[in-house]
Amino acid sequence: MNFRTFAAFVGPSVFMMLLFIAFPLISVFKQSFYVTQPIYETVEKETCTPGFLTQTCVTETVSQPRLDEEGKVITQTQYVGWESYRNVLEPERAWRAISDGNWNVLSTINFWKALRFTLTFTLITLPLVIVCGLGIAVMINNAAHAIRGPVIFISLLPFIITPVIGVLSVNWLFRGDGILTALLEWWLNRDIALFAQAWTIEVLMMLYRVWHVAPFAAIVFYAGLQTVNQDSLESAVIDGATRWQRMKYIVIPHLMPLIIFVSMIHLMDSYRVFEEIVGFASQGYVISLQWLTYDFLVPDQAGNRSISRASASAMLTMIGIAILLIFPLRRTWRDHKGGH
Amino acid sequence: MSSRALRQPLSLRLTSNIFLAFWCLVAIFPIFWITVMSFKSPVDAFDSNALNVIFGPTTLSNGNGLSLLDIILGIAVIWGTIALVFKKMPAMIRAYSREGLEWFGWVIGILAAAVGFLVVFFVILPAILNVLNPLLGPLGRDILGLTTEHYKTVWIDRGFSNNFKNSLIVTSGVVILSLSVGTLAGYGLARSGSNLAFWLLIVALIFRALPPSALVASYLPVFISSSEWLAPILGENAPTLYGKPFAVIAVLVAINQPFTIWMLRSFFQNIPAELDEAARVDGCNHFQAFRRVIMPVMWPGVITTGLFSFLLAYNDILVTSLLLDAQNQTMVPAIVGMFNRETTTTDQVVAVAAAVSITAPLIFLVLIFQRQIVSGLTAGAVKG
Amino acid sequence: MKLKTILMAGAMSIAATGAWADCAFENDVPLKSLSAGFEAWKAVTDAMAECGNFSASLDQEFREKQPEAFAADPALYQIGGVSNATLVPLLNAGTVRPLDDLVEKYGQDLLPNQLIKVDGKTMAIAMMVNAQHLMYRDDVLAELDIEEPKSYDDVLAAAAKIKEAGVMDYPIGGTFKTGWNLGQEFVNMYLGEGGAFFGDGNMPAINNEQGVAALETLKAMTDYMDPEYLVSDSTYVQQQFQQGKIAMANLWASRAAAMNDEAESQVVGKVTMAAAPMGSAVPATTIWWDGIVLASNMSDEEADAAFRVALEGMDTDMVSANNDVAVWLSPAYSAGDLAAGAAASAEGGAKAYPASGPMGIMHTSLGNGLADYLTGAKDAPTTLADIEADYITAAKEAGLISN
16 A cells, blocks of 8 residues: 555544644643743732621732733743653652652652552553453353343443443442442441541452453453364363363463453553542542542632643653553564564 | 363353353442432432332332332333344344345334333333222232432433433534544555554554543633634634534544554454455555445444444543533533532432433443444454 | 323423513523532522523533633623632633623612622622531430530530430531542631631741641541541531431531421431531631622623623522522522521621632642541641642742742
8 A cells, every 4th residue: 555545544533633632742741841820910909708798898918910901811931841740740759758768658749649559550450350351251151142142231231331420320339328338337247438448449449440341351352252263172172181271272372462452451541540539539548640630630719720730740641651551562563564 | 162072061150150140240230229229219219228229118108109010010011122122123124124224224123112112111001000000909009119200300300301412413423423534544554564554553552541631621722712713714604612512523533533543453454455455456446445345344343443432422521521511511421510519319319310311322222232242343353 | 200291391391491481671692601500500590591592501610611711702601600719710810890880780689798899899799608507416416415516626525425325426527528628628627716828928828736726626526427538528418417327517508408308308307507616716617609700701782681681590589489599698588597507607707718819729739638637647737738838839830929
C-alpha cells in the first residue's frame, strides 16, 4: 500500500485524534511549564450580606484581579520550568521522609500516596482479573451447551453496567448497615465498618474492579478457547498429559496474545482508577493519580484551579502508563515486523 | 469438548458448575439488588434487614403490593415473552423478511414484542387481576410490597425521556461515526507494514492511556467561546459548540478512536490479504477492494467494536456532564446529578429507579448481540 | 401503572410547558439559567418557567461552567444562581450586572435584606439563607434528663450519657465527608473559637491555638460518631436521623423539613431545632445565602425580562407553596419551628461565611488535609502546618500570594 492510499484510509481518524487529543495534549504539556495568573490588586471593599432580619455590612481589604478597558481580567503567563512538577512531587519532603526511613510521612504526601495506591491497585487487580477471567472462561467452556448462552449473558452484566452506577450499587450494599455488611456482621458476630479504615476500602475497590473487568477478560478468553486446536489436545491426551499439563502447554500458550491484550487494556484502565475513589468517597483514606489530577483541575467555590499542577500531574500519569506498557508492546513490535 | 477422550470426571464437572453458579450469583447480585430497591418505598429500600428490603412491609402497608396470583401471572407473561422472542421470533423473522434485510426484521420484531409486552403487562394483566384477586381469597391477598411510583416520577415528572432521547442521539452518532472512521483506518493500518503505521498505533495507544479529565477540562473554555473564535472563518453563523450534541459526538469519537482502530486492525489482519490482493489483480483500487471484498466479511468484528463504542458513549459522564447543558443532557450525568443534589431519601430511590432504567437498554443490547460479540471476538477482533 | 395515566400525564406535561398562567406577565425573550441543583433551586426555577420562554439548567458542574459561560459574549446564560462563595469568581471577572436600575423599576416587593451590595451597588438578589445548626432528638435527651446542649462540651457530655445508657452506639452524626463538607466543619469550629484565617498578604494563619482547639473538638466528636464518618455527607446524616440511629447533629437548616417527612422519617415530631453549639467566641456555624445574579454580557431588554422572570421565581406564591424547603428571605415566609435553629444561631452572633478568593483555596486545602489528623496519621500542629503549606503552593499558583 503506497503512502497516499494509506494516508487516505487513516486520514479521518488521525485528523480527529490530532484535533481532540493531540492539540489538547500539547497544551497540557505546555501548561505544565507555565503559570497563568491574574494580576491582583488590594482594594477596600464594602460588602453587605443578609442576616436574618437585617443586613450585615463589612468593609475589608480584598484581593481583586485587575480588569482591562473591555472588562476582561488581565492575566500574565510566566515560564516556571519544573516548578509545577516540583510542587506535585514535593521531592524535598519526600527525600527527607525516605532518608529518615519514615514511610508514614512519605505516605501522607499526596503524590506519593496516590502513586502507592495506584500501583498497588493496578498490580494486584491485574493477576486477579486474568486468573478470574480465565477461570470463568474455562468453566463456561466446560458447561453444557444449553446453559452457555444464559451464563455468558449473566457474566457480561457487570462489564456493561454503567461504571458510576456499578460503584454506587456496591457502595449501598456495604456502606453503613448495607445488607452485605449486615450479613457479614451477623456471620462474624461483630460490628464491622468497612468504610472506616483504608485497607477495607482498598479491598472493596479492588473487588469491585475485578467484578467489573473480569467478564471482559472472560469473554475474550472464551472466544480464544473456541479456536484451540482440538487435535493437539487429543494427541496430548494420548501422550498421557494430565489436565493441568494440557492447560499449561497447549491452552495457555494459545491464549497468550489475548492475555497480553487484556493485560494491556487493564494496565491502562486501572492506572487511571478514578470512579472507585469518587463512588466510595475514599479520598480521606486513599487517593489515586487520576483523582489527584482531577482535584487540581476542579475549580474550588471561588473559582481557583491549579491548572499547572494538574497538567504536571497528568503528564506524570502518562509517563507512568508508558513505562508499564513497554513490556507488552515489545511483542507487538515483533508481530508487526513479522507479519509482513 | 465433544471428544470422548477429553470427557471430564463427574466431580470436576460438578465443582466447575458450582463455581460457575457462584460466579453468576456474584455477577448478578448488585444489579438484582438495585432493581429490588427501586420498587420499594424509601423506608424499605434502605433498610438494613435484607428481608425487609425484599418483602417491603412499609411499601405494603402503604397499599402497594402484589398478591401470589399477581406474581405467578406476571412471571408467566415475562417468561412467555422471553420464550417467544428466543424460540419463535428467529424463525418468524427468517420466514418473513427478505434476504439481506434481516436486521430490519429484527428491529420490527423486537419493537412489536416490546409494545405487545407493555400492553399485556401494564394494561390487560392488571385489568384481569383486578377482577380475579378479590375472588381468590388468600391467594389474592397482597404479600409483596412493590410500587412503581419511582419510575413514574423519573419518566413523567422528571422528564427523563428527554435525557433518553439525548442519550440515543449521542450514542448512535458516536457508534456510526466511530465505526466509519475507524474501519477505514483499521484497514489501512492492517494492510500497511510501514514503520509509520506502527508508530501511529503506538501513539494511539499512548492517547488511550491519557487521563481523560486533563483533556476534557481544556475543551470547556474553547467550546464555550467558539462563536467568537470561529467568527472570522464562519462569520455570522459560527456556532457555540458548548451544549451541542454533535460537538460531544466528535469528542467522544476521537477519544474512542485509539481503541477502535486497534480492535479493527487486529480483526482485518485476520482476513487474508490474498482476498483483496485478488480483487486488486482484477483491476480494483484499494477503496474498491475494500468496498467489494472486505465490507461483506467484516461485520462480526465491526459489531463487536461497535458494541464497545456504544458502551463508551452510553456510559460516559466526564465529557457529557461538562460539555452539554440541561436541555440536551444525556442520562448518566442526569442520574449522577439526581444523586448529588441535596436529596431526600425518596429522591435517592427515584435516582435508583433511574439507574435501573438506564441499565435495561444495555441488557437488551447484550441479549440481541451476545452471539455476535463472541463470534466477533473469535474471528480475531482481539489479537494483541 | 396504567397506560391511560401515562398518556394523561404526557398530555399534561406538554400542556404545562406552554403555560404562563401563574406568572404576572408573558415573557417573550428566550432566557436560560444556570444554578446548583438542590431542592430550593428546583422550586424557584419551576416558578420562573411559568412565565414561558425559559429553560433552567440545574447543573452539578455549575461551578466550573458559570464563570466561563458568563464570560462569553453574549453570555450563554442570562440568569445565574449563586451562593456567597460562588459569587466571588463572577465578581472578580466583572461578569455580573449591577441591578440597581432594575431593583428601582421592579423590586418594590423585595426586602432591603435581600439586596447584596458590593461597594454600594446591588450585585445579587438573595432568596434564602442557610446555616448548620444543632438538631437533636428531644425525646431521647428528655428521657435521660439532659438539657438542650449549648456548647460542644454539652454535646459531648450528652453523647457520653446516651452511649452509657445504651440508647445508641453512635449518638452524634456529622457531615464529615472528606472534601468540602469536612472543610466546612472546620470553618464552623474555627470561627466559633474566634479564629481568623488570613494574615497580611493573604498568608494563612490557622496554625494557632484556635486551630488546634477546633481540631480537638472535631476529633472528640468522632469518638461518638459512626466510624464511617469520613464518607458521610448531609444526605447520609439526614438518613441516619430519619432512621433513629443518631440523636444529635449539626446539620443544614434546609434539611430540617426532612425530619418531619412522614413518608421516610421514623422520628416525625421528635427532632428539635436549636442554635449551633457555642465555641469560645460565637456559635460554631456560618451563615450562607443563595440568590440570583444577571450576566453583564446581554442587552438591556434581555436584562429587563430576566430580572422580572427571576423575581417571579421568588414570588410569594412560590414561597408559600414551598415554605419548608428553605429559610426564605421573603415577606411571605412564615418561620416555623423548623427555622428556629438557624434564627437562634444568627441571634447568638454567628458569622457569615467569609467568602473570598483565598478562602476558596483554604477551604479545599482544609477539606483534603484534615482527614490525616482524624485518622491519626498526623498530630494537630503538623496537620495545620501541612494544610498551610498546601494552601501557599496553591495560592502562589493562583497569584494570590506574591513570591
